[in-house]
Amino acid sequence: MNLLLEVAEVATNQPHFPVSATAVYAVGFVAAVTIGSVAWYNSKRPVGWEDKERPDVVPEVKKEETPGLGEPKS
Numbered sequence: 001m002n003l004l005l006e007v008a009e010v011a012t013n014q015p016h017f018p019v020s021a022t023a024v025y026a027v028g029f030v031a032a033v034t035i036g037s038v039a040w041y042n043s044k045r046p047v048g049w050e051d052k053e054r055p056d057v058v059p060e061v062k063k064e065e066t067p068g069l070g071e072p073k074s
Contacts, residue, residue: 041058054060 038058038061041054042061045052
């Protein structure tokens, strides 16, 4: 029990940087940018972008008539 208290005391006396929280924010930001880019490229093009080509790295997402309804298509 004393060892546990000593470890807790040492941990509270030293300043620390929340690396895990920063990593979560960084990964979340990258995921949001990636998902947003795919959604933007697959949406209706804004004025002036109608004739632009889709980048090769962005997958094309096909729209379904009734998504989530009926039998799965395979």
